[in-house]
Amino acid sequence: MDHAAAQLEKQHVHDVYESTAPYFSDLQSKAWPRVRQFLQEQKPGSLIADIGCGTGKYLKVNSQVHTLGCDYCAPLVEIARSRGCEVMVCDNLNLPFRDQGFDAIISIGVIHHFSTKQRRIRAIKEMARVLVPGGQLMIYVWAMEQKNRHFEKQDVLVPWNKALCSQRLSESGQPGRKQECGHPERGYPYHPACSACHCSVCFEGRCNSKRSHSVDCDSVLAGTCCANISKEGEEENGFYNTLGKSFRSWFSSRSLDESTLRKQIEKVRPLKSTESWANSAISIQPSRHSSFDLGHPETLSAGEQNLDEEVFVEPSQGPREWLRAPTTCKQLNGDHPGVIRRNGDGNFLGGANAKESCVDEGNLEEGTASGSKLWRRISAADSTDSNPGDAISVEEQQPDVLDSRAFMRYYHVFREDLPILDLSFKRYHRLCGSFSFSSLTFLRLMCITLYNAY
Amino acid sequence: MEWHLQPRKKDSKVSNRIERDSPGNDVERDHSPSGSGFAGAGSVDMRLLTHNLLSSHVRGVGPRGFPLRLQATEVRINPVEFNPDFIVRMIPKVEWAALLEAADHLHLIQVPKEPIQGYEHNEEFLRKMHHVLLEVEVLEGTLQCPESGRVFPISRGIPNMLLSDEETET
Numbered sequence: 001m002d003h004a005a006a007q008l009e010k011q012h013v014h015d016v017y018e019s020t021a022p023y024f025s026d027l028q029s030k031a032w033p034r035v036r037q038f039l040q041e042q043k044p045g046s047l048i049a050d051i052g053c054g055t056g057k058y059l060k061v062n063s064q065v066h067t068l069g070c071d072y073c074a075p076l077v078e079i080a081r082s083r084g085c086e087v088m089v090c091d092n093l094n095l096p097f098r099d100q101g102f103d104a105i106i107s108i109g110v111i112h113h114f115s116t117k118q119r120r121i122r123a124i125k126e127m128a129r130v131l132v133p134g135g136q137l138m139i140y141v142w143a144m145e146q147k148n149r150h151f152e153k154q155d156v157l158v159p160w161n162k163a164l165c166s167q168r169l170s171e172s173g174q175p176g177r178k179q180e181c182g183h184p185e186r187g188y189p190y191h192p193a194c195s196a197c198h199c200s201v202c203f204e205g206r207c208n209s210k211r212s213h214s215v216d217c218d219s220v221l222a223g224t225c226c227a228n229i230s231k232e233g234e235e236e237n238g239f240y241n242t243l244g245k246s247f248r249s250w251f252s253s254r255s256l257d258e259s260t261l262r263k264q265i266e267k268v269r270p271l272k273s274t275e276s277w278a279n280s281a282i283s284i285q286p287s288r289h290s291s292f293d294l295g296h297p298e299t300l301s302a303g304e305q306n307l308d309e310e311v312f313v314e315p316s317q318g319p320r321e322w323l324r325a326p327t328t329c330k331q332l333n334g335d336h337p338g339v340i341r342r343n344g345d346g347n348f349l350g351g352a353n354a355k356e357s358c359v360d361e362g363n364l365e366e367g368t369a370s371g372s373k374l375w376r377r378i379s380a381a382d383s384t385d386s387n388p389g390d391a392i393s394v395e396e397q398q399p400d401v402l403d404s405r406a407f408m409r410y411y412h413v414f415r416e417d418l419p420i421l422d423l424s425f426k427r428y429h430r431l432c433g434s435f436s437f438s439s440l441t442f443l444r445l446m447c448i449t450l451y452n453a454y
Numbered sequence: 455m456e457w458h459l460q461p462r463k464k465d466s467k468v469s470n471r472i473e474r475d476s477p478g479n480d481v482e483r484d485h486s487p488s489g490s491g492f493a494g495a496g497s498v499d500m501r502l503l504t505h506n507l508l509s510s511h512v513r514g515v516g517p518r519g520f521p522l523r524l525q526a527t528e529v530r531i532n533p534v535e536f537n538p539d540f541i542v543r544m545i546p547k548v549e550w551a552a553l554l555e556a557a558d559h560l561h562l563i564q565v566p567k568e569p570i571q572g573y574e575h576n577e578e579f580l581r582k583m584h585h586v587l588l589e590v591e592v593l594e595g596t597l598q599c600p601e602s603g604r605v606f607p608i609s610r611g612i613p614n615m616l617l618s619d620e621e622t623e624t
Contacts, residue, residue, distance in 0.1 A: 006619070045543020047507070064540065068504055074614070081612055086498045088613040094622060096606075096615035098509040098520045098549070 005115045005256045012157060012253070012410035013113040014072055017054075020160065020407055021075035024055050034438055034447060035108055036061050038138045046103035051092050051127055052110030056080030059087070065103075070095075092123040097130040105130070105137045109445075112141040112411045115155070115256045120412065124450075128431050131452045139448040143437060144413040146444045154415065155253040157408040253410050414446045498532070499591035499611025505556050506549050506587075508613070510599030510606075512621065518601040521552035524559045526595035526608075534588045541580045544587065545569050557586055 035058055042048060044064035053059060053069030054076045060067070060083075069087040071077050080087045090096050092110060105127050114120045127137055144151050433450035510519025550568055557565045565586055570579045597606040597613060606615050 043543070045540050045547075047544075047547055066503060066540075066544065068507070070615075072616070074612075077612055078610070081497050081499075081610070084496055084498050086501060086504055088500070088504075088615055090613075090615035091617070091622075094511040094617060096509060096511050096613075097507050099517070101507045101547075 002116070002119070005119055008115045008254070008256060008410060009113060012408055016160070016407040016409050017073040018075055021073060021079065024076065024079060031057055031061050032108070032140070032438075032440075035106060035138065035140065038104075038106065038136070038449070039065070039067075042104050042136075047101060049097070049102045049105045049127075049130065051095070051105060051107045051123075053077075053080060053085075053087060056083055056085040056087060058106060058108065059083075059085035093119060093126060095126045095130055099129055100132045100135075101130050103132055103135050105135070106139075107137065108140040109142075111139060112413060113409070115253075115410060115412065117257050124431070128450075128452055133452050135452050137431065137433075137450045137452070139450070141446050141448070142411050142413045143444045143446040144415045147439065148442055149250070151250065151413050153252045153255070154413050155255040155257075156411050156413060157251040157253045158411060159251075160407045160409060251408065416446075496532075497611060499530070499593050500595075500608055500613055501588055501591055502553060502556050502560075503544065503548075503587040504613075505592075505597070506552050508597060508615070510602065510604060511615070512599050512602040512604050512617065515599060515601040519599050521549065521555060521600070522597035522606070523600055524556045524592070524595065524597055526560055526592045528592070528594035529560060530591050530593060531589055532591045534584070536581060536584050538577065538580050538584075541584045541587070542574050545573060545583065548587070553586070560590060560592075562586060562590060 039048065039058060039061045042062060042065050046065040048062075048065050048067040050056075050058050050067060050069045053071050054073075056069050056079070058067070059069045059080065067085075069077070069080050069085050070090045071080070071087070072089065072091055074089050077087045077089050088096075092107075092114075107123070107127060111120050111123045114123055124137075124139070131137055144154055430453045431450040432453045433448060435446055435448040438445050438447050505522065505524055508520075508522050509517075510522060512519060546569075554565050554567065557563075563582065563586070565582070566579065570576055573579050591611060592608050593611050595608040597608060597615075598604070599606075604617075604621075606613055608614075
């Protein structure tokens with residue numbers, strides 16, 4: 001299970017940051033005030049670690065202390081180094097530091113990238129281990145409750161699409177308009193004159209457009225999006241609104257938390273090409289249980305279906321027939337949510353088989369070409385630990401064009417009922433603290449300050 | 455709208471200091487003063503103060519993974535503004551034996567076996583420690599776990615402490 005978590009993080013955290021790192025090199029983003037304050041409150045001569053430092057935004061805030069930055073992403077670390085910061089490449093889960101070496105630690109926008117609770121706790125434990133008794137740890141993560149958007153799930157994938165920004169850059173007739181793309185705490189790239197930084201909004205799972213559009217947000221559609229954005233935004237707050245909008249687009253990610261996983265996650269084979277879809281034998285194994293992680297297909301009732309009505313479609317005929325349903329596969333052509341198909345006897349098709357089965361052989365020419373991303377939602381029928389009715393989607397991606405155009409970053413957003421305010425570990429780890437919320441204009445964050453009470 | 459951006463600081467003060475303090479050194483290289491109140495624009499490589507914090511996290515090694523054995527093929531001296539107060543506060547945090555060993559491996563000046571009595575007011579001692587802790591940078595080298603033998607590379611001044619998937623498997 002940890003392997004699956006590592007794989008998810010590799011694809012939707014590490015690879016994304018590595019790929020997008022070049023865009024951050026020219027940008028110096030501002031340190032968040034509370035983090036800045038935290039750092040400046042540390043005593044002179046303190047040793048401070050920024051675990052997940054990115055491009056080193058916080059490494060020079062306080063010149064009276066010695067701050068070490070570390071990050072998993074080597075390209076980002078290189079950027080930080082070039083700015084005169086002392087940095088290294090390491091893993092939050094295995095910090096290469098001796099015990100109790102640091103007087104203070106910051107973890108800004110980091111642990112929400114860990115895909116299981118176990119790993120998040122482990123990350124915190126590691127930071128506690130290297131923290132002196134009485135030392136303070138400040139953690140910033142995305143909050144689940146947001147002002148301008150609504151996360152329905154705690155495990156989400158948020159797109160960041162630089163390519164489309166560039167596209168809009170050339171098409172835009174508004175050179176004076178400044179827009180932002182990307183992730184706030186990562187020092188998102190600054191693209192002047194990009195009037196619609198997120199055409200990936202088009203790809204929002206809930207987009208109602210019936211047009212099948214390819215991954216390349218063509219100018220027509222982009223124009224539509226941009227027009228909408230322009231209408232809604234006030235001039236001076238326009239780009240905030242746009243950025244806020246961009247963060248409104250998100251996808252459910254599969255949840256790998258142990259509480260929701262009952263069975264081993266089957267490794268889903270990525271799709272190779274549409275040709276292979278058409279030609280490969282489609283195997284349907286109704287005996288395979290419904291979802292990767294829980295539930296038994298037969299317990300899925302009509303009532304549960306109501307939660308995700310738009311994605312569940314009853315097949316008209318037997319197992320093979322639904323493969324040809326045109327509506328379904330049109331939706332699959334873009335980044336619309338895919339559908340879970342049931343075969344005739346009411347069983348879900350789980351695993352890779354269902355994914356392959358979602359190919360509409362008849363409609364391949366409709367532009368599924370290599371860019372489609374299939375989504376499936378599976379209701380958590382009888383999970384005891386997750387919320388009843390939680391839908392757990394499985395995101396499956398083709399390792400090609402789409403990946404390079406729509407980077408999806410995984411986040412586990414934190415709820416208000418945070419259980420980690422008093423973490424007692426073995427030996428000399430005991431973290432106590434509090435949490436509060438703070439907001440950038442468009443993003444609500446949870447700020448957790450802990451201290452080592454041992 | 456640009457609340458998040460701030461301009462890069464120019465480091466003209468720094469270059470003067472380089473010329474005054476270290477005439478033989480590479481004057482094109484900016485430095486990043488620690489504890490001096492100013493942000494430099496040049497790159498910074500691994501310093502001995504950092505090495506002093508590093509420990510091997512190879513599975514099963516625990517505290518025997520400290521200190522890492524430092525070998526360097528490329529080292530540079532990067533002057534840093536001397537801040538005595540900063541050094542005084544740093545001294546108690548240093549694991550002295552590890553520092554001695556690392557300084558020895560880098561063939562540095564003789565480091566005192568332990569902090570001198572009354573070091574807080576001993577400028578010569580403080581300057582020496584300042585030099586050893588903050589001004590010696592490793593560009594290329596290795597860090598070896600004393601227990602497992604696992605080697606972590608330092609390249610372009612950046613230690614890479616990542617373990618492979620196999621090494622971290624639970």
